[in-house]
Amino acid sequence: MLGTRVNLCVFRGWSWTFWAVGVLTFATAATAAEGVTPAHPRVNMAICYELDPAWPQRPAHLQWRDMPGIAVSDDEVYLFTRADPPIQVYDRQGKFLRAFGGGLIGSAHYIRLDREGNVWVADVKDHVVLQFTPQGKLLRTLGTRGEPGCDATHFDKPTDMAVTPDGQVFVTDGYGNSRIAHFDKHGKFVKQWGKLGTGPGEFSLPHSIAIDSRGRLYVCDRNNARVQVFDQKGKLLDQWLNLLVPWGIWITKNDEIWVCGSSPMAWRETDELLSCPPKDQLLMKFSPAGKLLQLWTLPYGKEGDTRPGEVSWIHTVAVDSQGCLYVGDIKGQKAQKFVPLQK
DSSP, X not given: OHHHHHHHHHHHHHHHHHHHHHHHHHHHHHHSOOOOOOOOOOOOOSOOEEEOTTOOOOOTXXXXXXXXXXXXXXXXXXXXXXXXXXXXXXXXXXXXXXXXOTTTOSSEEEEEEOTTOOEEEEETTTTEEEEEOTTOOEEEEESOTTOOOSBTTBOSSEEEEEEOTTSOEEEEEOSSOOEEEEEOTTSOEEEEEOOBSSSTTOBSOEEEEEEOTTOOEEEEEGGGTEEEEEOTTOOEEEEEESSOEEEEEEXXXXXXXXXXXXXXXXXXXXXXXXXXXXXXXXXXXEOTTOOEEEEEEOOBOOTTOOOTTOBSSEEEEEEOTTOOEEEEESSSOOEEEEEEOOO
16 A cells, blocks of 8 residues: 555556646746747849830730730831731830731731841641731732642641741641741741651641741740750751740840740540640740740730730740740730839
């Protein structure tokens, strides 16, 4: 019995000790200082953009519909829309300058400018690529209007073109075919490469193309959710995988490679084309080696009823010398200018 009493006393002592320690701990926690939140520097270390609501000042008599193409020169911004007239030109402050191409375009896709300032457009309905002067005079037609095909004189819904400084043209051909078609500066067919597939150098909807200062070609292989990089002979140099579903591409004079589209996503049973509709809307800037340098997402607006600053099915991006972004979308049916925020 004595032993039992001793053990009971010890147990009661421990219980009191634990209770006392608990009370003291609670009291200490209750009276401890909450700490101080410092005045963090409110500096935008990440590059962000704000909408320029005054750009552009579209005249009342001009319409916009789907806006698949935008190109920027030093002083002018060319819009390519599925309305009439399809090519509309504004300055960088938003003033309307001129329009042309009425009656010549079946369905607008991408628009590019060559070194001489001439305007190149891809017509996905009439199966042609056209070259205009900056004032709208038709200079050249590649392909055969109204006749789809896959040879030296026919395209099947071509999507885009890249023009070298010496006038050679590389066409992504496109929705119907799965190839790159190469023409010399006189418009003579040189060669083609690519076929439908998912392997390296193959394509599933080559949707947009651009060329860097070293002459390398960057192709948005949209359904394959990758960018493929080639030399001008068609040799595959690189693939950028698992980054985005690329819709459009623009390369600055400093070889900053901007790509617009959506986050990677899987095919759905009802899809005819990948990412229609897309899951989100984003812009990415890469180095020529494929290093991601910048990511910016845009608000995804309601189809057919987007608000200023929102996009729906972003299709094209162009960048001016001040770093301003010009974007065009399909369902939002508009062009918008976004200006970098100052730190």
